Amino acid sequence: MTLRQSLTKRQKTKGGLAVVPMMQKCDSNDNPKCFIRRALTKREQNVMNRELELLDVAEKIMAHEGFSGLTMDKLVAACDYSKGTVYNHFANKEDLFCALSTKGMKFIISLVKRALKMQGSSREKCLAIVYAHQLHSQMHVTASFCVLMVKTPAVLERASTGRIAIQRELEMEITLLVDELIAQAIEAGDMTPNRRDDINAVCFALWSMSFGSSAILASAQDTEAVARLDMSNALLFNMNVLLDGLKWLPMSDELDYHATWQRIGKEVFAAEVAALS
Template identity: 40%
Template sequence: MGLWLKNLKQKKNESVAVATDLSKKETKWQEREKELIHTAHELVDLHGFANLTMDKLVDASVFSKGTIYKHFSSKEDLLVALGIHSISLNLELMNKALNYDGCSREKALALHFAYQLFGRLEPALFSCVLSTKSPAVVEKASAERLALFFQKEQEIAQICDTIFRQGIADKSLALANSLSIEQVSFASWSFSFGTNLLLNNAGECHGVSRISNHNVLLTNINLLFDGMNWQPLSTNFDYQTTWRNLELYFSEYIELVSKG
């Protein structure tokens, strides 16, 4: 079971965040859907994202097949719901990173720290967002679910863009005329995604195993940010200390990793 999911399931008093004017029926609907998504999350941890089926969800759930299909019109609709669930968990960490007390480049490091932490907490969900974007899934998922998924994606992108805008505003970062914030934000994300994916899934490969520095992600991101001339450069600032401070800042989540 994913470490974060395990923690969520232990919260006996956890309730759905809904407006006070929702009816009991609507509240019950949302609580049931959350329970079904948590069950699907657990199945993904056990069997992998590609092996999740509606029949497996029916077998693992206390609800009837008809009830489950009222929530998710198809397997693809369920997969998109899991994608939304994944991004929502990630957003919790990203928003915390955004509030880290440091310079703009340190805040950018906090985002990368948060993303790596999410991968450690929920490795099965880490790459599932990409799977939900496949044409086969998009064609069969409900329009409402896809719209919410896109909204969550935009929230992540806006957080990443915000950090680069802060760097430009405080004049620690200057982009070449040919580059946009969207381009450098994508470069930053792709560095992080690729590094984490390799560390989590290809640790035995020689190209990965020969790297002795345990802060591989920090090294890679510093290479990127130094190349962008984002001040202060790593030669003039101790980002290793920033990384250690981030471990303290995210200690409540790191504790979940240690408990696992």
């Protein structure tokens, strides 16, 4: 976030240097509309609102016409702005996907924060986090695909570096939240990993399982191995096996985590669950 902050506010094009307009850019050459953190002018406020508006329109198109149905031309046609303006926000199509992913991540983070405030053991909170992830993938099916898609070289190669950086920051934020939970669990004696390294490994294991399960459940519903499954319980089953393997107390034969799962839906994410039906 320190990039180019030291430059004078107005610079001429002279000398071949890139113009750095009032609306400063985080990134030297490609990412438009990625603000330095400071008080926003009225103009910048407008720009930000418009960005949200554009993302909404894009999401609607995607929800309606599928992933490949979203094109820049369609987005331009569907909104009240011109092509140039849209491209002022998103450097290219992949950048747009990245922005949609960012929006999704922010949503997930807000859910995760609520999950962590839940009453219960550290293991129950962990389940609540996983529940949050699944909620997102159910509520915003297409957007959750963006989160997936953004990891793909096709996107990483083309999206603006600024947006990729934001994406990474958000990932870091989630990681830190999970790290904290793990630390709490260790402190409370619910789990006892040997070395400092193991916290990282545990965090990665949780992520892998949660991500793997949700991704497959969301995309491969008519695969035999998924179709034959009791899908409502699959995620909980997977997580319980993993958490048992980690010896994260209380073990699943000591406590009925189906009840916990229900409780999470009712107490923590009531509004979201309701919105789903």
